[in-house]
Amino acid sequence: MTDLSHLRADFPLLQREMNGRPLVYLDSAATTQKPLAVLEAMDRFYRRHNANVHRGAYALAQEATELYEGARAKVAAFVHAASAREIVFTRGTTSAINTVAFGWGLYHLRPGDRILLTTMEHHANVVPWQLVCRHTGAELIYLPFTADYQIDLEALPGLLDERVKVVGLSGMSNVLGTMPPVTAVAAAARAVGALTVVDAAQMTPHSPTDVQALGADFLAFGAHKMLGPTGIGALWGRLELLESMEPAEGGGEMIRDVGWNESTWADAPHRFEAGTPPIAEAVGFGAAVDYLSAVGMDEVHRHEAELTRYALERLGEVPGLTVYGPADVAQRGGAVSFTLADIHPHDLATILDQQGIAIRAGHHCAKPLHRLLGVPATARASFYVYNTREDVDALLPALAEARRLFGVS
Amino acid sequence: MTDLSHLRADFPLLQREMNGRPLVYLDSAATTQKPLAVLEAMDRFYRRHNANVHRGAYALAQEATELYEGARAKVAAFVHAASAREIVFTRGTTSAINTVAFGWGLYHLRPGDRILLTTMEHHANVVPWQLVCRHTGAELIYLPFTADYQIDLEALPGLLDERVKVVGLSGMSNVLGTMPPVTAVAAAARAVGALTVVDAAQMTPHSPTDVQALGADFLAFGAHKMLGPTGIGALWGRLELLESMEPAEGGGEMIRDVGWNESTWADAPHRFEAGTPPIAEAVGFGAAVDYLSAVGMDEVHRHEAELTRYALERLGEVPGLTVYGPADVAQRGGAVSFTLADIHPHDLATILDQQGIAIRAGHHCAKPLHRLLGVPATARASFYVYNTREDVDALLPALAEARRLFGVS
Amino acid sequence: MSLDDLYREVILDHYRHPRRRGALEHPDAHADGQNPLCGDEIAIDLAFDGDRIADVRIRGRGCSISQASASMMAEAITGKTIADAKDLMHRFKAMMDIEPGEAGLDAARPGAALGDLEALQGVRRFPVRIKCADLPWATLAQALEGHPPA
Amino acid sequence: MSLDDLYREVILDHYRHPRRRGALEHPDAHADGQNPLCGDEIAIDLAFDGDRIADVRIRGRGCSISQASASMMAEAITGKTIADAKDLMHRFKAMMDIEPGEAGLDAARPGAALGDLEALQGVRRFPVRIKCADLPWATLAQALEGHPPA
Numbered sequence A, B: 001m002t003d004l005s006h007l008r009a010d011f012p013l014l015q016r017e018m019n020g021r022p023l024v025y026l027d028s029a030a031t032t033q034k035p036l037a038v039l040e041a042m043d044r045f046y047r048r049h050n051a052n053v054h055r056g057a058y059a060l061a062q063e064a065t066e067l068y069e070g071a072r073a074k075v076a077a078f079v080h081a082a083s084a085r086e087i088v089f090t091r092g093t094t095s096a097i098n099t100v101a102f103g104w105g106l107y108h109l110r111p112g113d114r115i116l117l118t119t120m121e122h123h124a125n126v127v128p129w130q131l132v133c134r135h136t137g138a139e140l141i142y143l144p145f146t147a148d149y150q151i152d153l154e155a156l157p158g159l160l161d162e163r164v165k166v167v168g169l170s171g172m173s174n175v176l177g178t179m180p181p182v183t184a185v186a187a188a189a190r191a192v193g194a195l196t197v198v199d200a201a202q203m204t205p206h207s208p209t210d211v212q213a214l215g216a217d218f219l220a221f222g223a224h225k226m227l228g229p230t231g232i233g234a235l236w237g238r239l240e241l242l243e244s245m246e247p248a249e250g251g252g253e254m255i256r257d258v259g260w261n262e263s264t265w266a267d268a269p270h271r272f273e274a275g276t277p278p279i280a281e282a283v284g285f286g287a288a289v290d291y292l293s294a295v296g297m298d299e300v301h302r303h304e305a306e307l308t309r310y311a312l313e314r315l316g317e318v319p320g321l322t323v324y325g326p327a328d329v330a331q332r333g334g335a336v337s338f339t340l341a342d343i344h345p346h347d348l349a350t351i352l353d354q355q356g357i358a359i360r361a362g363h364h365c366a367k368p369l370h371r372l373l374g375v376p377a378t379a380r381a382s383f384y385v386y387n388t389r390e391d392v393d394a395l396l397p398a399l400a401e402a403r404r405l406f407g408v409s
Numbered sequence C, D: 001m002s003l004d005d006l007y008r009e010v011i012l013d014h015y016r017h018p019r020r021r022g023a024l025e026h027p028d029a030h031a032d033g034q035n036p037l038c039g040d041e042i043a044i045d046l047a048f049d050g051d052r053i054a055d056v057r058i059r060g061r062g063c064s065i066s067q068a069s070a071s072m073m074a075e076a077i078t079g080k081t082i083a084d085a086k087d088l089m090h091r092f093k094a095m096m097d098i099e100p101g102e103a104g105l106d107a108a109r110p111g112a113a114l115g116d117l118e119a120l121q122g123v124r125r126f127p128v129r130i131k132c133a134d135l136p137w138a139t140l141a142q143a144l145e146g147h148p149p150a
């Protein structure tokens, strides 16, 4: 078993106690904890190099600009973008998808056009498209999933035809853990002339991402789910697509020229970065990808796969517990959603919290999916580099206590 | 003269040297430096309380949510909002204005409708409206300014009629320093049924803001120009207006329910905060308004007024120097733009940088205004709480050196 | 360990055997309540007889706290006058620290008979869950809006 | 103090007395260049005589570095073949560390005659300003795109 437990010392929050117990943090799919290297990079930025970027003719502003653009280059390299110009810094994954929906969709979709999503999408990859459909008259259609929680590739040909202009899918479901075959879907989409938008919020943090190999057109991800700060994410897009797109927001820094009634736009990526960007956050994002690269994304992936396998095994021992998601660890990531008898997930979360264990309960911003699962909510444990087998083990007595409290036999 | 020089010790960056000289930072209109209290609040958040907000049933998530919503309450109190629900956290001032343009303008403007802006607006209060005009067929008209750089109130009645649905103006021009009579303009706008959107990026940082007294409908401002972090700003709006608006972005957290084809929205302000918000940044924003409140916004304003008066006096001694902006300190803030003979502002900035002085040069994201001023660029010195008379004094020998280098007699 | 205080027998009983469950065919008042953050849902139907709440029916899905609170509330308000039900609502919210006021029970007040609802006091020690307990009451407030007509 | 190195006499002379200023009535090639971040602008008109740049006219506004660089460039490329002008462009960019390559001047190369342009070497110590010096050259590259036609 890979052992990354030495990393735990880098994460101050993990030293905390919670309700009198050592904290067991199992909610990294919601947000991850931050290593010292990330916190120090941002602090150092503010103490030594803070200035607005791209604007100043003085050395301090140049330093800030180099750090900001340097972070862009790091993030670009992390996902194997063709150039740093393919990386747009956004407020987060949600913002990145909205940038595509409003910068591309709003201008290119027409009545009769279709957007194909999977039924396991996060609201972030549903609601922006609903808004754009309202404005353009395009319609949404959905690709279902199979009994073993894999997207239904047999249903794909029947749904994917020339009417489909955009295919949106998550690289990993934040509820089921499912990792669909993005490359195959993107190739099928391309064959009918549709663009593929990958919601990589749960993909890029957990395994190596190579946008060249994926064959998709856009990829959205966020820093805070991969050891980085809140307030920043990234949209990767093929440069020629970005260059052909309209901005979703207007303001300073994104213009070439501003007239009284019309303006022209700067080149990508700045066209999509209206106003002062999240500068310190970019620096922190850069430090986060440095940290992950030093660990090695293959290692990160292997570690999580092992932990997930172990968790599925141990959870399988709990009477009355149902896991929602693929059983095969080769086809899934480390977000494990479950219910326990008739105990509501919210109650489970409260009971586990009393043991110092942080798990999430609810619809995880995937209400349509939960409607299909037939449960209003699930409990979810999710893992990252700093989690250990002991964290998984801690779940067992806590779940037993839940069964006792609710008199579940 | 008010003396706030004791505050300088709170700002680590100001202890820096630049090009072998003690740094003289005169670019706070672009972004301000950060006091330790702000850096420590964010660092403490990440080390102790980091979790995603609104989502978790565990204690850590509750702590994070309380800190995030507590910051909202602080920012609301800082501008005298009727309730914390009137504060939407955005990526910055630019994003806040786009939220109004796309959340209100896109849905309510029609061909024939007009948006009245001043000719001294920052691109952030121009380009979003241009985009919305393109989508709706509304048109932009502009209120000119007088020879003494005040908005032309005599021209207002001729421009402001029932066709005008939105009046957009800056509370303080980032180039001229002009502080227009927002209350009077908002009252006139209200009289014809138009909404007033105040770009307060340069207003809220520098003097007490009371949205009740202003009588405007929306107010946009950002943390990084008021001692806070990058990556966050705020939109204040009257609650009934916010509640009647559509979201500009879709995603998680901003919904009430999500169906396959349609969704319903959460109440304000969460309706406008799609996805994971800038959580640590909100905490830093809260710490920044705490810091400013402790100094006292009246004191901040008095200090800057005195410094601006002194700067205008000293700059008046420099042969060939032209200041663009009101001479009367009672009607202006502390952003002082100027040119010196035929020396290009960019060259000025480089020369001053060699003396450790950071000023900005360019069009300051106000190209239309610079077209009216008849210069492609200006140099700008701008002040904040940590600046002193000595900072102003440092300008004089540096400007003399510029005159020597360029052989200006 | 306060979890046993939270998950009292009576709460689990209301959760598993919710009272007054169902719908009214012609309700005089109705409201839907939702906690968008956790997804809990409550729907309330009311029938009035003059200023009295003659019948109450509840539907909903959610955690033990929200569903037990709804069930207890339904029992407690059935047969009460609207004024007394509103009074009870304020007593409940005061007990839960949702509203300022005396948390104690003053038996002289008509709305004071919290009955089973007292079992929800344990929730106060779990601030995240107070919203759960309050959801049915917030929904009731909506349903009662404009009743009695002014 | 390297500012005297930056603002050499010859640079200020080109800034104040720009050479080959104006427009061609019927240019064979034209390009507009802009640095959106500082607002500097350059417009270039070219007239060709076969593969030779017969005439050059420049308009623009901006700092001493961008405007002097444009003026010097205009002088340097007038009368040169397109190939030599492109060669000169690479020599210049190499000198300014904008492109990899030898920064030194090899007199044997036809595009080597940087002339006044050498005065811009001082800019290298001011990285923020390198873009200013490069703006006319980036604009020239645009104007020469497709010349000579393939």
Ligand SMILES: Cc1ncc(COP(=O)(O)O)c(C=O)c1O
Pocket: A252, A274, A275, A276, A277, B029, B030, B092, B093, B094, B095, B122, B124, B125, B170, B172, B173, B174, B199, B201, B202, B222, B224, B365
């Ligand atoms: C008057 C004014 N409005 C808007 C902005 C935009 O602010 P931000 O870049 O933080 O979005 C600025 C700052 O550059 C400004 O000075």
Ligand SMILES: Cc1ncc(COP(=O)(O)O)c(C=O)c1O
Pocket: A029, A030, A092, A093, A094, A095, A122, A124, A125, A170, A172, A173, A174, A199, A201, A202, A222, A224, A365, B252, B274, B275, B276, B277
């Ligand atoms: C699959 C997926 N997509 C999108 C998002 C949205 O990310 P953010 O909230 O950072 O914008 C999340 C995280 O909640 C997610 O899990």
